[in-house]
Structures are given as structure tokens and as C-alpha cells.
Amino acid sequence: MILLPHHKLTRYDVLVLILIALLIPLSGILLFRHSGSVCVVTCPAGEVRYSLSENRTFTVEGDGELCLIITIADGAVSVTSSDCPDGICVRTGSISRTGESIVCVPAKTVIAIEGASTDKGVDRADFIIG
């Protein structure tokens, strides 16, 4: 009969806990590493795609005449300045990986990164539950 002689925390337990705790960022890094290739700016006026490979700066007019100045540089996109009251979009910093996004709620504008592997022009559901 194999019994567990310890009914209290042992140092090997802590080792196991640390191991599992290390797996959290490790699995995150392994999964989310791909860089995007295209950024999609969605605002009330419509949706525009910009390639991340060329550096450019442009202005987007969001809802309620709030203007966001967006810069694409070195494969990353960021909001350099914005008229919105909270400025969260500016503070989000730059994004470059597929799936990341910058959202400006007052201006109802979203900047999202899409990778090269997504289907062109087809709206694919990730998965259907239920």
C-alpha cells in the first residue's frame, strides 16, 4: 500500500507549484508569438486595412468628431494622439501581434491586428458552442 507520509506542505510540493506557475507564462509565450501583417481600423465611417510593413501616419475621425492620429512604424501600430477624454487608446501603447487591439470607446474606433494566415474576406467563426 503506497501511502502519502506527509500531510503537510513539503518542499517538493512547492517545487510542483512553482513548476505549474512557470507553465503559465511559458504556454502564453509559445501560443501568442506570431506577428501580424495587417492592421484593421474600424470606425463608424467604415473599415480600412493598412499593411504593417510600411511606415505611415494617418488621422482617423471617430464618432462625435473625435480625431485619432495613428502611426505605423516598425511593424507596430499605435495611437500617437487622440481627442478623446480619457486617452486610454494612447496609453495602450503599440501593438503588433495578431489578435491584439487598441480600442477607443468614445470615438467608437477599434484598431486590430490580423495575421497573414486569416482567410481573405471570409468571416470565419472561431468555434461554435452549444
Place this chain on the structure above:
Amino acid sequence: MRTLSSDNKISRLTADALFVATALIFSYVEAVFPLSPLPLPGFRAGLANIAILGACFRHSLWDGAAVSLCRIVLQFLLFANPTSFLFSLGGGVCVLLLLFLLKRPCFTRRCSFIGVSVLCAAAHNLGQILAGCLLLSTAVLAYLPALFAASLFYGTLSGILLNLLAPAILPNKKSNSKPNQ
């Protein structure tokens, strides 16, 4: 396998039945309260592992497997959630595989129930994610970091509980497989 007297068989059977009932209650709590760490419907927090580990270490891995299987089937009959049935099945299979590997003196001599619980919770959640991959799509793998965080939390919780309950659940070395009262 050593032969058991009829007394031992009956006590083993009733203990296993109690473990199944306990595991079922945990499943019920998981189904009713929004304890699920991931926004997937049918994903379970894995608290029933407490009863499975209790049965496994009190009796044998076969008892653990039987308790696990009974719990999964009864949970499906009671709550009729097909996704959660398949998730729990995948999770249960992974837990049993892990327990098969872990029930060795070199491991049990060094760790308490907390280490075993955390690893079993990780295996349970991993099994659920793998079942989700087969059923839904490979996109569920994006939940891996949240999965490990959840298994850390629920595994430690289960492990602390088992450490406290161990004198009552596990058999004594001296007497004829009767735990301390």
C-alpha cells in the same frame, strides 16, 4: 492482487460509493455556481478530483477509475450536458493516466496531497482542453495559460482539503485498513 475477505469487500464498496456521492456533489456545485475559470460552457473546475484522489489512495487506482467513471456517467444523467460530459471524460482519463504514473514511492514519499492535487488538476484541465480541441476547434488552445492558472488555484485548494482530511480517509498501517477515527 491479494484476496479480500468479504468484510473488506463490503467496506471497500461502501467507501467507493461514498466517494462517488461526494464527487457528484462537487460536480453539482460546479454546475450550479459559475465556478468555471474559462469562458467555455461545460468546462469544469475539477473539484471532484478530491473524491477521486481519496478513492485512489485509500484503495487502488482501479477504485479511483471506477469512482471517476461512475461520477462522470451520473453527472451526465443528472445534468444532461453533452459538452460537459465529454470534457469531464477527457479530463478524467488524463487524471487516471497521470495517477498511474504518479503512484510510485519515489513520488509519494516526497510530496503531500497538494503536489498531487495540483498535477491532477492540471491533467484534468488539460484533458478538458484536449477534448475541446477535438470537439470544437484547435482555437481552444489559446486558453492554456488560464488553464494552468486555474489548475494552480483549484489544485492547491483540493490539496489543502485532502491534507486536512487524510487522517480520516487514508488507511492506517497498523490496523486492518481502518482509518483513524
